Amino acid sequence: MVTKTEENQLNRLESQVDNAGGGAWEYLCLVRKLKLRRSDKVLKHGLSILNNPSKRSALGPEEWTLYEQVAVAAMDCQSLDVAKDCIKVLRKKFPDSKRVGRLEALLLEAKGSWELADKAYSSLLEDNPLDQTIHKRRVAMAKAQGNIPGAIEWLNKYLEIFMADHDAWRELAEIYVSLQMYKQAAFCYEELILSQPTVPLYHLAYADVLYTLGGLENLQTAKKYYTSTIDLTGGKNTRALFGVCLCTSAITQVTKGKSKEEKEGSQVQSLAAKVLEKDYKQRAPDKLPQLTTALKSLTLSS
């Protein structure tokens, strides 16, 4: 996950490089560090360094890292010739490297030669059975071929071994959501909240999934997690504020007449509504009328 400062720094560098203001190497390093997918930019600016012999030699040993980064970006942009050339250079420099072997298998993937890629990954795994990247490529290949059940199977197997990989849990949750398998998605977010209880993103996603599942118990739990998100984000998370309003309204609809926590429930909701209205007034005043009407209809039904 990227922080706000990092995002600002990235955008600043990106526009600087795009407008020929220099800083290409800095930009490429930041993209690599934050593990972002900016393949078209990486390809363009990376190549401009690699094709310039003086710039290239100025990199020293980092030259090879750049070849690798550009190769992957080229594959993402389907510039397979560029990728092939970069990999050739790397192969020449590191003849026995498994890391280059991975790139070669990735190139097979990019070409759509699934069986050959699978063979290549399997043989690489024989020597390195705990190579996380290769395991993840298996999932990616299944997904790319449209074999979503296969991707789920591989991903679950992966998580049995590498259960601390948060990104993998998130990926699995997202796949489940896309297939409308909300109970399974909820389980993934539960794992994430257990291991990283102070990350508001997981609370929010969990609440969203529970709300989507519906039913009184899920709605009540969702409301709790929207509230904890608001807590963890200092009341600044618009989605969580809306979530509280939606939950309160939905809960009241489900429990028509069996009012227990009516007063307490509507307190949180009216607080959230107030914060939303204040925020919209300040930052999106032309959208305020619709917000007010929507909030009114939500509070009226509760």
Place this chain on the structure above:
Amino acid sequence: MGSSSGDLRYELSQNAYIKLVLHSLNHPTSSVNGVLIGRISPSNDAVLIDDAVPLFHSHLGLLPQLEISLMLIEEYFSAKGLNIVGYFHANERSDDYELGGVAKNIGDHICRYFPQAAILLLDNKKLEALKKSKDRSAVTQVSSLYVRDASKNWKLVQSEGNSRFSLREPSANLILLDYISTEKWKGIVDFDDHLDDISKDWLNPGLFN
């Protein structure tokens, strides 16, 4: 009322068309969706899609953000005499031509309020062909139309060679190709962006200036 969905034509305005395609291009590695805004024609024989609002590029299958967005969008456009008349979806993988469960469910939901609602599914093959051919006079647009039949199943309407689904302005592809070459998709704001930062306007007012 008007004619059943079996007879209606669907006309897509340039603004709506371009917004939807640009939104897809802005998020090439995810599935995206949006809603279509419009009305029934005065002659009662067509659904006129005047505008579109791009919705999300992540977690399309979750309800809370969908409910909020539909509420706010409906509220805004009903004041102008327009309704939500359909749904747009672009799949994550470029070779996936299936209309998935999430899309159908959202389409069904929209049909409850506007029975003649349609679903547009982006056809990546057509988009690639359009980009390569640079045929600025092309009138085929790059999405497929689905409407509900009598048993409430979503059926593909064959748009080749019949006029059931058309672009309103013949210049639409010309403008679209221009926008693509100038990378105009970067400025598109969807509802996801708005929820992350409410100062971002999902109406995209400056897009066509």
